[in-house]
Amino acid sequence: MHIALEIAVSAFLVIAGVFGLVGSFGLIKLRDTMQRLHAPTKATTLGVGGVLIASMVYHWADGGQITFHELLITLFLFLTAPVSANFIAKAYLAQNVAEKDLPEPLTEHGWAIYNDPPLIEEAKEALDEGRA
Amino acid sequence: MITYALFFAFGCFGLALLLNLWRIVTGPDSADRILALDTMVINAIALMVLYGIWRGTAVYFEASMLIAMVGFVSTVAYCRFVLRGDIIE
Known part of the structure; x- marks a missing residue:
């Protein structure tokens, strides 16, 4: 494998790992449920996107043909992350916040x-x- | 070089899964637990894709696509159960 592609794959993997860890660490660190909603929905989605890009580059450099499975997974995750975050926020509001406070x-x-x-x-x- | 980066990413996502497990155990609210489960699904997808890179095979993409879909549907179902007391009205 060419050295530039190897450096690119490694860089994507390291960046993705750091993003994934930051997202899950925020889930522990932040104080409130509504604050905790921020970390995993953004940082972890970005982290898994980095892993998928690294996988795409690696399989392209390794096997010679470019595949679009990874792009499909990335697209699906990027579409569903806001929807599930909205649902979780609504579940929190329905359980913990009275209607008169809104x-x-x-x-x-x-x-x-x-x-x-x-x-x-x-x-x-x-x-x-x-x-x- | 890729091997070292790969093991760094394995360590990061494994630690992330443990942190999510901690939030599931201690989470004061069911919204916290749903959020931690959703994050666990995403981290598991990342681990599966990393394993595919490590083994140099592409058979794990279909599995991770399926896990992504099932994870989203289960998150929405759990939230709807908390919201409405029923999943399909």
Whole structure:
């Protein structure tokens, strides 16, 4: 393998390892659950992205053909990390924060974590009217 | 040189898994535990890809793709259970 590619793979691996460790160390170090949400969702995602780039370069230099499996995994992780972080934040809010402590919602419907979605609410009302 | 970098990354992600385990054990809230489990899945994917580099084979990508999907679905299912008391309404 060419020395420049070897240096590139090693650099990506070391950077990825440091990012992954920082992400999980932040999960221990930070004080509050909402603060703890920051470290793993950003740093760990970046760390695993670095590992996947290193793997892509290594297999390209080793076998001669470039593969896109790694890009698929990277894309999937980068798409799902914000979604799962949002869900975890909502679960924390629903369990630990009362509705009166949150700011007023701007639309006519309330916070989604305390109220049913509008369509389900209407369906329930229609069901009650049908029974009565 | 790649071998040393590889073992450094193995050590980092292994230590990261232990730290996540610590957060799962001591986490005061279920949101903390969900977050730690999600991070554990991502670290496991990284370890699996590293093992693929070490062995010089590409068969572990399908496995890591599957683990990524199952991890995301399980995180969302756990959060929905905490949020609504039900997973599929």
